[in-house]
Amino acid sequence: MQHEVVFAGFGGQGIMLAGQILAYSAMEEGFNVVWLPSYGPEMRGGTANCSVVISDRPVASPIVPRPGTAVVMNNPSMERFGPAVKPGGCLLVNSSLVNLKCDRSDVKTILIPANQMAIDLGSGKAANMIVLGAYVGATGAVSFDVLTSFVRKKFASKPQFVELNVKALTAGRDLAAAAVRGGN
Amino acid sequence: MALTVFKKPEAMSKNITHYCPGCTHGVIHRLVAEALDELGLRERTVGIAPVGCAVLAYNYFTVDFQEAAHGRAPAMATGLKRTRPDLIVFTYQGDGDLASIGTAEIIHAANRGEKITVIFVNNAIYGMTGGQLAPTTMPGQVTTTSPQGRNVAEMGYPLRVADMLATLRTPAYIARTAVHTPQMVVQAKQCIKRAFDYQARGVCFSLVEVLSTCPTNWGIAPVESTAWLEQNMAPYFPIREYKRPEEA
Amino acid sequence: MGERLLMKGNEAIGEAAILAGCRAYFCYPITPQTEVAEYLARRMPEVGGVFLQGESEVAVGYMLFGAAAGGSKVFTTSSSPGVSLLAEAMSYLAAAELPVVIGNVMRNGPGLGGILPAQADYFQATKGGGHGDYRCLVLAPASVQEAVDMMLLAFAKAEEYRVPVLLLADGMIGQMMEPVEFPVFAEPPSRYTSGHEEWATTGARGRGQHLVKTLFLNPDAAWAHNLKLKAKYDRIEANEVRYEAVDTQGEMDVLIVSFGTMARVCRTAMETLQDKGLKVGMIRPISLYPFPAQAIREAASRSRLVVSVELSMGQMVEDVDRAVQGKAPVRWYGKAGGLVPVPDDVSAAILGMVEG
Numbered sequence: 001m002q003h004e005v006v007f008a009g010f011g012g013q014g015i016m017l018a019g020q021i022l023a024y025s026a027m028e029e030g031f032n033v034v035w036l037p038s039y040g041p042e043m044r045g046g047t048a049n050c051s052v053v054i055s056d057r058p059v060a061s062p063i064v065p066r067p068g069t070a071v072v073m074n075n076p077s078m079e080r081f082g083p084a085v086k087p088g089g090c091l092l093v094n095s096s097l098v099n100l101k102c103d104r105s106d107v108k109t110i111l112i113p114a115n116q117m118a119i120d121l122g123s124g125k126a127a128n129m130i131v132l133g134a135y136v137g138a139t140g141a142v143s144f145d146v147l148t149s150f151v152r153k154k155f156a157s158k159p160q161f162v163e164l165n166v167k168a169l170t171a172g173r174d175l176a177a178a179a180v181r182g183g184n
Numbered sequence: 185m186a187l188t189v190f191k192k193p194e195a196m197s198k199n200i201t202h203y204c205p206g207c208t209h210g211v212i213h214r215l216v217a218e219a220l221d222e223l224g225l226r227e228r229t230v231g232i233a234p235v236g237c238a239v240l241a242y243n244y245f246t247v248d249f250q251e252a253a254h255g256r257a258p259a260m261a262t263g264l265k266r267t268r269p270d271l272i273v274f275t276y277q278g279d280g281d282l283a284s285i286g287t288a289e290i291i292h293a294a295n296r297g298e299k300i301t302v303i304f305v306n307n308a309i310y311g312m313t314g315g316q317l318a319p320t321t322m323p324g325q326v327t328t329t330s331p332q333g334r335n336v337a338e339m340g341y342p343l344r345v346a347d348m349l350a351t352l353r354t355p356a357y358i359a360r361t362a363v364h365t366p367q368m369v370v371q372a373k374q375c376i377k378r379a380f381d382y383q384a385r386g387v388c389f390s391l392v393e394v395l396s397t398c399p400t401n402w403g404i405a406p407v408e409s410t411a412w413l414e415q416n417m418a419p420y421f422p423i424r425e426y427k428r429p430e431e432a
Numbered sequence: 433m434g435e436r437l438l439m440k441g442n443e444a445i446g447e448a449a450i451l452a453g454c455r456a457y458f459c460y461p462i463t464p465q466t467e468v469a470e471y472l473a474r475r476m477p478e479v480g481g482v483f484l485q486g487e488s489e490v491a492v493g494y495m496l497f498g499a500a501a502g503g504s505k506v507f508t509t510s511s512s513p514g515v516s517l518l519a520e521a522m523s524y525l526a527a528a529e530l531p532v533v534i535g536n537v538m539r540n541g542p543g544l545g546g547i548l549p550a551q552a553d554y555f556q557a558t559k560g561g562g563h564g565d566y567r568c569l570v571l572a573p574a575s576v577q578e579a580v581d582m583m584l585l586a587f588a589k590a591e592e593y594r595v596p597v598l599l600l601a602d603g604m605i606g607q608m609m610e611p612v613e614f615p616v617f618a619e620p621p622s623r624y625t626s627g628h629e630e631w632a633t634t635g636a637r638g639r640g641q642h643l644v645k646t647l648f649l650n651p652d653a654a655w656a657h658n659l660k661l662k663a664k665y666d667r668i669e670a671n672e673v674r675y676e677a678v679d680t681q682g683e684m685d686v687l688i689v690s691f692g693t694m695a696r697v698c699r700t701a702m703e704t705l706q707d708k709g710l711k712v713g714m715i716r717p718i719s720l721y722p723f724p725a726q727a728i729r730e731a732a733s734r735s736r737l738v739v740s741v742e743l744s745m746g747q748m749v750e751d752v753d754r755a756v757q758g759k760a761p762v763r764w765y766g767k768a769g770g771l772v773p774v775p776d777d778v779s780a781a782i783l784g785m786v787e788g
Contacts, residue, residue: 020438020609027438027611035438035609060699062608065774197641227637232498233645242643248633250501251645252494253524259491263498263506264633266482267456271502271635289494292487 001056003141004064007131008049008081009073009094014128018071019050021154022132025147026054034062047076054141069139071131073114075100092134092176094127110138110179117171126168133172138180144173193217195226199243206399206406208363209237212305212376213244215369216276219377220247223384229272230264232257236278237311255286258293261300272383274301280310283319283343290349290391297354297388301379304345307396308417315401319343322416327401342420346393350426357382357390358427362418364397364410375425387429395421434614441576442467442606445509445535445599446475448583451614453621454505454533455481458495460488460514463547464603465537468509481623489514493521500530501644503628505587509535511603512553513544515561522596523562526661527646531590531625533583534568535599537606538743540770548770549603551692551743557600558721558751565658567665569597569672570720572691576610578718584615589672591625593664600720602743604693604772668722675724678702680713680731686782687735687760688714689728689752690742693772698741701778710786720748725755732756739782741773742766 005022007015016037023035037050051064069090070081074097082102085091090108096115112134114127129151136144148166155161192198195217203209220226229247233239235254242249252260257275265273282290282304293300309327310316316329320342324333334342346360357379361372372394379390395417397409404412439447446468449457457476459469469485476483482499486492492508499506510518515536525532536557540550557570569589573579579601586597625632633642648654678699680687686705690698695716705712715731717724732738738760740749749764756762765781767773773781 023609024438027436033438033611036604037607059610059696060703061697061701061775062604062693063697063772063774065776228635230502230633230635239647242641242645246636246641248636248642249645250498250633251643251647252497253520256491256494256497256521259486259494260498260501262484262486262491263456263458263495263500264502265498266484266495267499267504267506268502268634271633288487289491292491 003054003069003139004051004067005069005071005135005141006049006051006064006067006081006084007071007073008047008077011048013073014125015048015071015073016050018128018132019052021147021151022135022142023052024154025142025150026052028150029142029146031056031142032059034059036062047074049077049081069135071135072098073127073131074098078102090138092131092138094131096127108180110134110176112172112175114172118168121167121171122164126164129165129168130172133169134176136169137173137176144169193221195220195229195246197244197246201244202240203237204400206397206409207237208396209305211363211369212303212372212394212396213241215363215373215376216274216303217245218373219380220272222377223380225272225380225384228270229274232261232273232275234275234277234281236281238276238278238305239312241276255281255284256289257281258286258289258298258300258302262293262296262298265298265300269299272301272380274303274380276303277305278311279304279306279308279318279320283345290345294349294355294389294391295352297356299383299386299388301383302391303376304391304393305396306345306393306421307398308342309398309401311398311401320345322420344421346391346426349391355389355391355427356387356429356432359391359425360393360395360421360423362395362413362423364395364413368423382429393421395423434616436611436613438609439576439612440467440607440609441579441601442537443471444576444580444612445583445606446471447614448580449507449533449587450475450479450481451617452505452584452587453623454507454587455479455623456499456504456506457482458484458486458492458499458506458508460486460492460510462511462514464539464606465509465511465535467606468535489517490520493518493525496532497521497525497528497530500525500532500625501528501633503624503632503634505531505591505623505625507533507535509537511537511539512541512550515553515556519556519561521562522568523564523566524646525596526566526568527564528644529594530596530644531594532596533586533590533599534596535601538600538602540768546770547603549693549743549772550768550770551602551694552745552747552768553600554720554742554744554747557598558723566661567595567668567721569593569595569668570600571597571674572600572718572720573605574692574695574716576605576608577612579605580612580614593668595664595668600692602692602694672719673722673724673726674718675727676716676718677727677731678714678716680715682734683711684713684731684735685710685737685786686712687731687738688712688782689717689738689740689748690714691717691720691748694741694743697773697775698778700775701782704775704779705782708783723751723755725751728752728755729757729759733759735760737785738762739785740764741778743772744768
């Protein structure tokens with residue numbers, strides 16, 4: 001078993017954190033995991049991305065040129081990572097901000113109005129948790145219970161964020177799971 | 185029974201110095217050793233030797249020593265003092281070492297307020313490499329790399345280290361002194377002892393600039409060199425205490 | 433072992449230094465290793481240690497010297513251009529036989545280059561960097577856990593041989609997060625180098641002068657000092673070779689030699705090549721100096737081709753070629769400038785060499 005995912009978007013969208021929370025959850029579940037960020041000037045105001053590899057074997061290459069899943073939070077990320085997804089893989093698109101289309105028929109595309117869903121739940125900042133939940137809902141890479149209990153632990157000192165984040169993860173998970181079942 | 189009125193300080197070794205006739209390094213070494221003896225610091229002092237004529241300074245002291253690369257003595261003193269704050273740490277540096285290749289290290293050690301003492305020997309020339317232009321070489325002074333004399337239009341004016349460091353807020357004690365007359369030797373001793381005493385009391389950075397002679401590379405007789413220093417260096421490099429912690 | 437933590441390589445390297453007993457860290461900020469400094473700026477005061485940001489890597493090198501010559505375990509980290517500045521002090525540290533640990537989280541060069549991962553400081557690390565005849569023990573981690581284990585080894589070996597030890601990591605090791613476990617010591621290691629009482633400058637109380645120096649004006653004394661250092665390097669070459677061999681049994685079509693993160697990319701590429709029916713093995717040097725020449729030569733004698741895969745324009749390949757001694761053709765594959773070959777690049781390149 002090996003899952004490879006890239007989270008990509010603007011700096012400030014919380015995508016590094018989303019990737020880290022996924023990596024922590026995978027570790028808690030006993031998997032081998034690598035979180036690798038893009039780093040440098042591009043972090044400052046430009047595009048940023050991180051990749052996570054989750055495996056039941058030691059992770060060989062930490063570099064993910066053809067991820068099984070790409071989570072794209074803005075148009076530049078769509079341009080860069082839409083074509084990179086492995087055939088048979090999955091493309092999770094933040095349709096609140098991404099209007100570029102990916103016309104690949106060999107990947108499953110799931111549209112998630114992440115910013116709008118997060119605003120509806122009370123804070124636009126939770127868009128990263130919406131897509132993280134969606135990723136787990138679509139792939140089952142980690143257990144959703146492990147994910148939410150890690151988030152409860154991580155944000156324990158800020159109870160107001162715990163409920164918001166768990167709601168956001170759940171909303172994302174439900175949307176993606178339905179899309180996978182329903183064929184979108 | 186004979187009464188001892190003059191002896192070699194315990195902090196000085198028995199070795200005969202390699203310095204040239206008329207050079208005042210030996211006098212300055214002795215003043216440092218006397219200060220350490222009188223303040224009872226010898227057994228917890230570590231010196232840092234420079235590159236230059238005083239590279240072998242460790243041969244003439246009985247205290248522990250480290251030998252630095254050219255100009256880096258203040259950085260070495262920093263590393264040692266920060267990790268061994270109970271030690272008394274001093275650097276002994278010449279003008280090429282401190283005022284040219286080591287300007288970054290001396291300025292930042294001073295500005296951080298490292299609790300070290302710097303003995304800065306300024307003889308207006310590179311000694312060990314054989315008489316080249318130093319940052320402190322006097323205008324018009326002939327050296328092997330300024331054969332027509334220091335041209336200030338090309339090489340600027342001599343760097344006044346004590347004056348420059350005294351503009352910094354952090355250092356505690358900055359003084360310039362000299363050893364070309366018996367009276368000045370007495371005053372220099374006082375400055376050096378003061379600098380070590382401040383360090384022993386945990387006060388931050390102290391530096392004593394000592395104007396020194398280099399008859400060999402100046403190309404004049406030892407006796408004339410003291411007059412040369414008096415006439416040429418002393419007016420440009422004021423002999424005074426610039427900064428004392430009591431005045432801060 | 434302690435609990436399993438998810439940590440960034442740079443931070444894990446900082447924590448490992450503390451675990452090794454080091455309580456003195458001097459640094460100058462440079463990407464992509466600045467997190468080590470930021471981490472230890474917080475941690476050193478918590479454990480009663482010294483954290484100091486120097487004015488330059490040049491100065492930092494001598495802060496290490498001053499502290500190490502005072503008997504303290506010391507550490508710094510930097511990245512390629514900064515290590516060029518440290519190189520002056522490394523020659524002095526080696527000459528003065530001082531135990532220090534230096535981490536180089538390599539970025540691409542030459543010159544200012546960029547901040548992306550590279551392995552182009554191989555020559556600098558293994559062949560010198562500074563002036564004169566000296567060597568550093570050079571260790572190259574391929575994972576965050578290995579970086580932590582290597583830090584403990586680095587402090588132990590620096591102390592055992594009284595040499596500078598270089599941890600040579602690429603930018604990815606510094607930036608990636610992986611699960612890591614820190615060993616738990618019943619008795620925490622000392623902040624001082626063992627045996628330092630014999631030589632360190634701690635004040636001449638009731639004993640003769642201790643002198644830490646590198647000047648030997650008398651050629652006979654300088655020769656004797658060089659012989660002493662050489663004898664030490666010979667012992668290191670005899671005892672400190674480390675490597676990992678993967679699938680190197682029997683006859684091979686290709687033997688890959690690769691280190692650090694690049695070796696992990698190769699590991700994935702190997703699977704692709706093996707799926708195509710090629711017999712591919714890999715030797716991953718863990719110590720770059722001493723270089724596992726003998727193991728490579730032995731494996732090369734059973735392989736039709738040897739390929740050195742590096743994030744450089746071909747540096748380690750010279751050592752590989754020297755090790756192989758003509759027992760098989762030796763080729764290089766790599767990228768530089770911060771580009772990192774992906775597994776498919778490596779497998780395609782090797783396939784091309786095999787078929788070509």
